[in-house]
Amino acid sequence: MTTSKIFANWDATHSELWSHQPIRLEHTMHRQPAFSMDDLARLIESYPREHYSLVKTGLKGSSRVWREGEIGKLSGREVIEAISRGGLWLNLRNVTSIDRRYRDMVDRMFAEVAAKVPGFEAPTHQAGILISSPDAQVYYHADLPGQGLIQIAGRKRVYVYPNTPPFIRPEHLEDIALFDVEVDIPYHAWYDQHAQVIDLEPGQMLNWPLNAPHRVENLGVVNVSMTVSYVNDDIRRAQILHLANGMLRHRFGYTPKSRNIRGPAFFAKQVMQKLLRDGKWVKRERSVRRPIDFRLDETDLGKIVDLPKAA
Known part of the structure; x- marks a missing residue:
């Protein structure tokens, strides 16, 4: 792995705006061999079952759908191909504890931020890799840790909303902490009139204020992203x-x-x-958890097979 800078064009405005306003930054992580499709395919094949989520969501404009499944016996390349055919995203959670290459990248990234932003520290941080379909979306939600979204491949549109009422209320944050579910906070279409809408390309990263609600739409191509979270x-x-x-x-x-x-x-x-x-x-x-109720079809990539309901 090279030791070149993570951030290509950081300037004084980014230091002033970090964690106060949504900011888009240029990064170099997408050039790392660890993000090649071959390496990602191998990572998928060896990833511990308890550390990944495979999610099927509804199409844009449809009613909310959220189902969780498993990849079954497909190879990593086949999983990526299945995802490319629509309606799915794979979250390789906490990849920084599974593969040292990603931990080193994220460590370097936060070291650079700390050197640029007075008083910033992130003694506890982790990251996950998202591989998502051209039509995939992430519903309106908020997170308790500090957050960033790093675009590796593909294009996506991110809507970031104010971290104030009515978009997020104290009781919503309490529910997230207590019930451990981020996507159940209320959302209304008129909220979009008050969102900052930011498109991300490969080599770009987005950071936003703590607890700011956000949602994401892919823009017609397979996406590879890395989510980072941090706690001070x-x-x-x-x-x-x-x-x-x-x-x-x-x-x-x-x-x-x-x-x-x-x-x-x-x-x-x-x-x-x-x-x-x-x-x-x-x-x-x-205790109420979404069941694992489908797996990827091994004979028709892109299709899913419903699993029997648990007794």
Whole structure:
């Protein structure tokens, strides 16, 4: 792997805007051999089952569809070919813990950001690789960690919305923390009038403010992207707060009033969520998981085979 700079044209405006506004940056990661189709195919073939998600979504303009499946016995190249025929995306989660090449790239990327943005740090970070169909989409959602989207191949359109009400409310963040589901927050078509719409090409990266809702549409070609997420002390404290306030709201029927991430009230919430987060009630609230209900067809690439429903 080369050790050239990750960011090709970083300037002072990017340092000022990082994490405050959506910004599009130029990067060089798409040139790395680790992102060749041969290497991605081999990665798919060896990827641990518990660390990937294969998702089928509805077409643009259709009602929301979200099904999860498995790749079956297809080769990596066959999986990519099946995805190219529509309606699917594969998320290789936490690839930075599976393959050192991607960990090194992301480490270097965040080191460059830290050198450019005063006060920025990302002591905890990870990344995943998304391979998605020409017509695939990611529904409106928000994330608790800091986020970035790195385009490797193909073109996509990203809609980034303000991280303020009505687009995202404190109770939405609480629900994400408590129920561990990001895509169930409300969305209305008129929200698009207030979104920043940014097209990404290979060699471009998008960063946006913390908790900003967003959705993504592919633009007619197979896409390969890398998602990065990061946590620092303030983000970690905010995650603790959202979980604790969600517990207060759903478990005890109390509407939280404080959203401070320091001080006595925060300390009390920190202790409470630590005591309750591994308990039966939280596990029950998180127990509803989408079943694995299809696999890729081995004889007709691009088709899926429904799996029998569990008894």
